[in-house]
Amino acid sequence: MTPGSSAEKPAGTASAGPGNSFVWTRRHLLGLEDLSAEELLYIFRTAENLQEISTRSVKKAPALRGRVMVNLFFEDSTRTRMSFTLAAQRLAADVLDFSAARSSVTKGESLRDTVRNIEAMGVDTFIIRHPAAGAPHAVAQYSRCCVINAGDGQHEHPTQGLIDIFTIRERKGRIEGLNVVIVGDIAHSRVARSNFWGLTRLGARVTFVGPTTLVPRAFERLGARISHDLDEALKDADVVNMLRIQRERMTSQEFPSTEEYVRLFGLTRERLARAKPDILVMHPGPINRGVELASDVADGPNSSILRQVSNGLAIRMAVLFLVNQANSQDGAGPPG
Amino acid sequence: MRKPDILIRGGRIIDPACGRDAVGDVLLAGGKVARIGEGLPAGDAEVVDAAGCIVCPGLIDIHVHLREPGDETEETIASGSAAAVAGGFTSVACMPNTRPALDDETGIEFVYQQAARGALCHVFPVGAVTKGREGRELAEIGQMVRAGAVAFSDDGRGVENTAVMFKALQYAAMFDKPVLQHCEDPHIAGGGVMNSGVTAVRLGLPGASPIAEELMIQRDLTLVRELGARYHVCHISTARGVELVRRAKADGLPVTTEVCPHHLLLTEEACGTYDTNYKMSPPLRSRADVEACLQGVVDGTIDCLVTDHAPHGLQEKELEFLDAPFGIIGLECALPLYVKALIEPGLMDWPGMLKRLTVSPARVLSLAKGTLAEGADADVTIIDPQARWTIDVRRFRSKSRNCPYDGWKVTGRAVMTIVSGQVRYRLEGW
Numbered sequence: 003m004t005p006g007s008s009a010e011k012p013a014g015t016a017s018a019g020p021g022n023s024f025v026w027t028r029r030h031l032l033g034l035e036d037l038s039a040e041e042l043l044y045i046f047r048t049a050e051n052l053q054e055i056s057t058r059s060v061k062k063a064p065a066l067r068g069r070v071m072v073n074l075f076f077e078d079s080t081r082t083r084m085s086f087t088l089a090a091q092r093l094a095a096d097v098l099d100f101s102a103a104r105s106s107v108t109k110g111e112s113l114r115d116t117v118r119n120i121e122a123m124g125v126d127t128f129i130i131r132h133p134a135a136g137a138p139h140a141v142a143q144y145s146r147c148c149v150i151n152a153g154d155g156q157h158e159h160p161t162q163g164l165i166d167i168f169t170i171r172e173r174k175g176r177i178e179g180l181n182v183v184i185v186g187d188i189a190h191s192r193v194a195r196s197n198f199w200g201l202t203r204l205g206a207r208v209t210f211v212g213p214t215t216l217v218p219r220a221f222e223r224l225g226a227r228i229s230h231d232l233d234e235a236l237k238d239a240d241v242v243n244m245l246r247i248q249r250e251r252m253t254s255q256e257f258p259s260t261e262e263y264v265r266l267f268g269l270t271r272e273r274l275a276r277a278k279p280d281i282l283v284m285h286p287g288p289i290n291r292g293v294e295l296a297s298d299v300a301d302g303p304n305s306s307i308l309r310q311v312s313n314g315l316a317i318r319m320a321v322l323f324l325v326n327q328a329n330s331q332d333g334a335g336p337p338g
Numbered sequence: 339m340r341k342p343d344i345l346i347r348g349g350r351i352i353d354p355a356c357g358r359d360a361v362g363d364v365l366l367a368g369g370k371v372a373r374i375g376e377g378l379p380a381g382d383a384e385v386v387d388a389a390g391c392i393v394c395p396g397l398i399d400i401h402v403h404l405r406e407p408g409d410e411t412e413e414t415i416a417s418g419s420a421a422a423v424a425g426g427f428t429s430v431a432c433m434p435n436t437r438p439a440l441d442d443e444t445g446i447e448f449v450y451q452q453a454a455r456g457a458l459c460h461v462f463p464v465g466a467v468t469k470g471r472e473g474r475e476l477a478e479i480g481q482m483v484r485a486g487a488v489a490f491s492d493d494g495r496g497v498e499n500t501a502v503m504f505k506a507l508q509y510a511a512m513f514d515k516p517v518l519q520h521c522e523d524p525h526i527a528g529g530g531v532m533n534s535g536v537t538a539v540r541l542g543l544p545g546a547s548p549i550a551e552e553l554m555i556q557r558d559l560t561l562v563r564e565l566g567a568r569y570h571v572c573h574i575s576t577a578r579g580v581e582l583v584r585r586a587k588a589d590g591l592p593v594t595t596e597v598c599p600h601h602l603l604l605t606e607e608a609c610g611t612y613d614t615n616y617k618m619s620p621p622l623r624s625r626a627d628v629e630a631c632l633q634g635v636v637d638g639t640i641d642c643l644v645t646d647h648a649p650h651g652l653q654e655k656e657l658e659f660l661d662a663p664f665g666i667i668g669l670e671c672a673l674p675l676y677v678k679a680l681i682e683p684g685l686m687d688w689p690g691m692l693k694r695l696t697v698s699p700a701r702v703l704s705l706a707k708g709t710l711a712e713g714a715d716a717d718v719t720i721i722d723p724q725a726r727w728t729i730d731v732r733r734f735r736s737k738s739r740n741c742p743y744d745g746w747k748v749t750g751r752a753v754m755t756i757v758s759g760q761v762r763y764r765l766e767g768w
Binding site (some may be wrong): 035068113136137140154156157158197221223224 | 662
């Protein structure tokens with residue numbers, strides 16, 4: 003053991019193209035930082051193949067029949083949970099829900115005990131949403147189940163990142179060379195981080211835009227561009243992803259007022275009119291209409307917001323399918 | 339009952355207090371150092387063959403947490419002192435952030451009573467600066483001094499209110515006692531759980547800026563300049579903090595400081611796997627900060643090497659990084675870690691390093707210890723500087739296991755620890 007070194011999986015782009023020989027081996031999806039370009043593209047191909055299921059009149063395929071997925075949610079998120087539940091059901095898996103306020107868990111049962119208890123019932127996959135960064139990583143270390151990070155604190159939200167990138171690719175036909183502008187509270191955003199890693203890995207250029215108080219300069223050292231002028235950043239943008247601005251950031255004095263935020267960083271029709279005509283407008287939801295995003299922009303022709311939601315299903319089906327397949331190849335679970 | 343005499347024969351005697359570094363014999367009698375010389379006659383004394391070993395004044399750690407009263411499942415004065423002697427320490431100063439805080443005469447007396455009942459080394463209590471360590475009203479510093487408090491600190495947090503800190507320094511100076519400050523501006527640190535920087539941004543963890551340390555040191559130095567009161571910076575961790583202390587010393591201010599092994603060996607990247615054994619306050623910093631701390635030890639800006647031994651139960655350290663408590667234990671592995679940080683890279687020699695573990699910390703707390711001069715207390719540590727061993731937390735005498743060095747291969751080890759003329763620790767096979 004050496005001090006100060008954290009062992010990282012090799013992350014660079016794979017030398018071979020995404021050929022048919024590729025084999026998915028991860029039984030967890032904890033973040034996009036570690037994923038290679040090949041792995042990202044493999045998830046997208048799998049999602050494309052699975053999209054067809056949702057067009058059938060009987061929207062089910064038996065790929066995960068007999069498998070049990072557990073939504074382990076320590077933070078409210080009705081939409082993410084619904085999306086994972088529906089994705090699991092389309093693959094014929096059984097779904098359990100566990101939700102707890104974090105305070106009661108901290109005081110009572112530890113995360114480890116919760117996981118061990120549920121695991122003892124014979125489940126296969128934990129889908130974890132937790133307010134503390136790193137919580138799914140801890141579970142992955144001591145559980146024999148698959149672990150999917152459904153958002154951990156301010157760290158990552160890998161499936162949302164995949165959804166956004168998949169949607170961009172679908173609309174633009176590529177990722178490489180695109181200018182993607184992500185606007186808002188970058189410091190506290192797991193969506194921003196997951197988008198950043200995945201987009202950068204696939205060759206896009208990412209610019210973070212927001213007030214200095216919410217955009218850590220350290221991102222520059224990781225390869226992002228930083229701007230505090232939305233109009234300037236939009237000039238050569240192919241995609242603009244607007245993050246939800248949390249009201250509590252105002253009480254902590256990270257910007258003086260919502261009005262000022264809207265004036266400086268809100269995406270209005272006037273602003274959009276000066277951008278490229280085919281700019282793609284995204285938002286991971288839920289939207290604060292009239293704050294980060296004007297209503298007419300959210301519902302306008304450039305918006306891909308609802309497409310993001312429907313793609314969410316295919317991406318989550320793909321991820322559930324791949325990690326479970328990897329786990330059964332390890333011999334840790336029953337064959338599919 | 340008269341304690342048996344001990345003759346430590348043929349070791350390399352290093353006593354930085356009087357500049358001694360020579361092979362010879364040390365005779366301990368009546369709990370004191372009786373004679374130093376060559377070829378001393380054994381007489382009735384038990385003879386310890388220290389050939390190839392270093393014989394030095396007992397090591398002193400002026401920054402430990404012994405958790406008693408309040409958290410005896412994590413550590414007690416007895417278990418913490420057992421860990422201390424196993425690491426070669428004969429004296430420790432324990433911080434007052436217990437439950438309740440050591441903020442009055444009774445608390446200080448309690449530590450001495452518990453130490454008398456079961457401690458294997460000397461335990462010197464540090465009293466709280468303010469009542470309940472709440473930073474508002476001065477604690478009964480004078481009465482704690484009479485009960486034996488050696489210094490004052492609200493460690494775990496700094497005294498945030500400038501007026502309160504001004505009065506604390508002014509008042510403690512009446513008794514010629516130093517204030518030991520945990521330097522961290524809480525508003526700027528802002529709930530950070532690791533150093534702010536690229537790694538924190540990657541991990542999505544709130545960062546504590548190094549300027550939180552710098553700001554409080556800077557403010558306190560202004561007060562010290564005005565008052566001339568003794569002031570000690572606890573567990574320094576930043577390059578700018580070290581530079582501030584260096585300049586204050588050059589200006590002749592009565593300022594001292596200390597550093598922990600982890601701020602000499604580890605950087606913020608170690609937090610990359612969310613392992614809570616790398617969560618401490620102050621947090622692990624950048625490589626540049628580590629280099630500056632090492633330089634500070636070498637040039638004497640940093641007076642003392644300490645552990646900030648901070649025991650926590652497994653169930654607490656198993657919490658998420660965001661929620662787990664700060665701190666790691668260090669008494670039983672500190673010595674070889676200092677060796678790894680300072681001696682192995684050739685930054686220092688043994689006398690220089692041992693100075694910062696003996697006479698320097700004794701001076702900071704005005705303890706009549708830290709030397710092997712004839713007539714001094716017979717607190718002696720015998721060190722095998724060549725001993726290679728693997729740190730194994732399961733074998734620790736501490737009640738806690740929160741230590742990131744488990745499994746490290748290290749060199750240098752205390753093989754015998756003598757406190758007031760009595761052998762309190764002897765390494766197996768020795």
